[in-house]
Amino acid sequence: MSPEARKAFLTIAAVCVVAALGWASLFDSLPPAEFSLQSGSDVKTLDPARATGNIEGRILFEIFEGLLKKMPEGDPDPVNGLQAMTPQPGMAESYEVSNDNRRYTFKLRDGVRWTDGTPVTSYDFAWSWQRVLHPATASEYAFHLHAIPFAKAYNEGVVEVGDRVEVELWDRPGETPTGRGTHQNFPRGTILYGTLREIRKPPEPTAEQKKANPDAESEWTEQWLYVVDVAKLDQDGQVDWDGPTERQTFSANLQSPLADETTQRSHGVLVAFDKLGGLETPDPRTLIVNLTDPIPYFPNLVAFYTLFPVHRPTVEKYGSPMFTKAENIVTNGPFKLQLRRLRDRVRLVKNEDYYDADKVSLKSVDFLSMEGENTALNMYETGQLDWVTMPPETVREVLKDREDFYTAPQLSVYFYRLNVARPPLDNVLVRRAIAMAIDRVEIVEEVTKTGQIPATTIVPPGFAGYESAKGFEPNVARARELLAEAGYPGGRGIPRLTILYNTSEGHRSIAEVVQQQLQNNLNIAVELQNMEWGSFLDKVQQTDYQVARAGWIADYPDPNTFLDMWVTGGPQNNTNWSNAEFDKLIAEAARETDPQERMKILQRAEQIWVDELPAIPMYFYTSINIVKPYVRGFAPTAQDVHPLQLLSIDPSRR
């Protein structure tokens, strides 16, 4: 290489470095928001139908609004400072409930609008709820709507011969008759309605074929041929179920040996949920919801984000998840989305067109994503954050006495699942002995240290109208007796137990205390095993463990959320525990119309749970928040929800 070329190369390199420095110094500076809070890790999605989790919820509650919204009722409790939050009119100005608690009539406010200026109507709600239920949306919280007739069957894709069904033809936008399907389930293809007359199935693949080809099962179901008597629609879009029909056949796979040339390709055959009267929309401002079970907590579900409406034209234009992008999204809440940057922030600004905009004080809010808890505290102490939602555990004790520290009992419980199929835990006496031998006071006072409440039942305190079942009494002497009764006097001959937990400092400390207590009190040898989150969940879901850590947060403020998970074979049970009487009581409670009677039934179910102990309750969580003293309107609540529209900043104290 010649010296000139070398010189040129060095010059180019120098220019590159300067250019890189110049580029790196370009920041699109964003002035800080009026109010900033710690949001935790990045939100998974801003699609209300798909979202799960507190972090997502905190943002969704601000940018969307349901028929009802959770707002404070009355004054905070004088004893523990808890502010009661109840569902109150949101998009609906009022609602009526029929005497049997099975029919809700919501009346929407006049003049409520989406951020693009179009009115919010009852049709938006009916459509959004159907979207939540559609199987391809795969909403994890779709069960919130299962009390509506046909919703569960629709959601799970179950059809039977004789059902009134809808058939979606293979003509969604972008689909060709022979090509692959699109995953965009909205907008939908052409929908035909009719009565299912027959499902013809080719021979089912044998067990060996299924083993050789994991897709054999789904390939087989795609070949099913549905015979439907297609009905006609009248001018109003109502289906004339009993009128003249035309017999047609449908299949997802036209290569199916059963298909002929008249068979039409379709996505699937589902119960005709939207034509069977579960939801009625007599006019744009009225939504009538019919329920099969008179669940008393339905208003709470309506005030939860899964049932919030999404803007149909936007979803249909951009598809999911593109409609959630800041430049596309159309919302109806007190704030609107301005900017969303991964690992950085979600910036909301006040929605001036919100019906209650006069009462919203904050102009802009930053939800700062951060993984480090210490980082959040640093930012709070130096004035970059106004609200810390997850203070680091190590310093909680130091922070506890400050005026900006808010702690409150929460509707959530920490417990150890027991695999009741494995000896010695198949013996209820052993389970009870272990539960009684653990000193929970030591755990909450020496380990967790922020006012957690020792638990001897599964339902946390704080549900209006519910009195928990009688818990067991921790008592080491009695525990030893029980163990002897079970055939292990003095712990002799009892197999060693393994406690499984997901890798975390906090879980380990608790497990170590339990290990020591069981060793000292009952002479049971305990091993600890920690696993990374994904592997841990796999083990628990396959019930491949002896004792496994767990936590549960209320999905809705009703004791049922802590109890119905334990029914036989329930997806969250994972303990092999099964009790027919318990299952019967849970089902009975769902049908009971009298709220007081219902609570009594649930209490009886909880008593069975406490007597049988498929899990060992440890403690009820507390929520912890640190909020600057100049923020007005912040009050601790049992579900840890704090609507931003209630907050304002006192400039004189900032």
Next chain:
Amino acid sequence: MRNLAGYLIRRTGWMLLTLWIVYTVSFILMRSVPGNPFSSERTVPAAIERQLRARYNLDATPTRQYIDYALGIVTRGDLGWSLRLEDYSVNQVLAEGFPVSASLAIFGLVFAVGLGIPAGVISAVYRGSLADVSMMAAAVLGIAVPNFVLASLAILLFVFGLAWFPAAGWGTFNQIVLPALCLGAPVAAYIARLTRAGMLEVLTREHVRTARAKGLSDQAVILKHVLPGAMLPVVSYLGPATAGVLTGSLVLEKIFALPGMGSHFINAALQRDYTLAMGMVLTYTVILFVMNSIVDISYAVIDPRVKLQ
């Protein structure tokens, strides 16, 4: 120039081969770990999980997935949708995170080079002096102290003590200073030691003695005749250092709440986000390859004895 073109073509060939191997190994490894991208504390009902698998083409046979995903990357440059950050495609995640990681790396490296080389030169020239001993002691410390310790000390001093810089966040020049310093410090220490060693070696060479005999000033001797030769080890270190600075920022990203892509690396693997993890792995493979190639080329430029092959 001809051998430069030939070199680039050969390097690209090797890079593609490496990418394919990395792709294959990552693909197999990710699908053999227990757990799946849809697991959470709440068990997802079977019907819903089936729909989710279909949405991300995870219901196809592994071979089919392997081919489909590779085809998407090759034909459309599309790394697919992230499984855990649902509203983002992997390309969007990279597009948002890469500029941040890159700016941080640029500042860190410029700081490291700007501090490390002069420190090394001074140490070598005034060998055995107090300045030499103290700078080399600092360099050993800089290499030994992990950057999260350094970051904590820096926060204590500059944020809570002197209140010069904000505690964390991204968006202004002030916010990048501390992370760039912490990121660059160990690199600077290494560079200082390499420069010093290189200088000491070259200083004893014949051509340096000749230059001095000609009556050139000390400054001219050091800058023109010693430094270029002493730079070779530094340049070869800069390649892996750049890649290291780009990947190694994940701890600092957490401490300083920076929106770079380092943290995606860990989270994607822990949450079984197959597509995002694959995107990160492939991106870093490319970065490493490009950086090493640039180093090889600059080597040939600085030292006429080196031939590109």
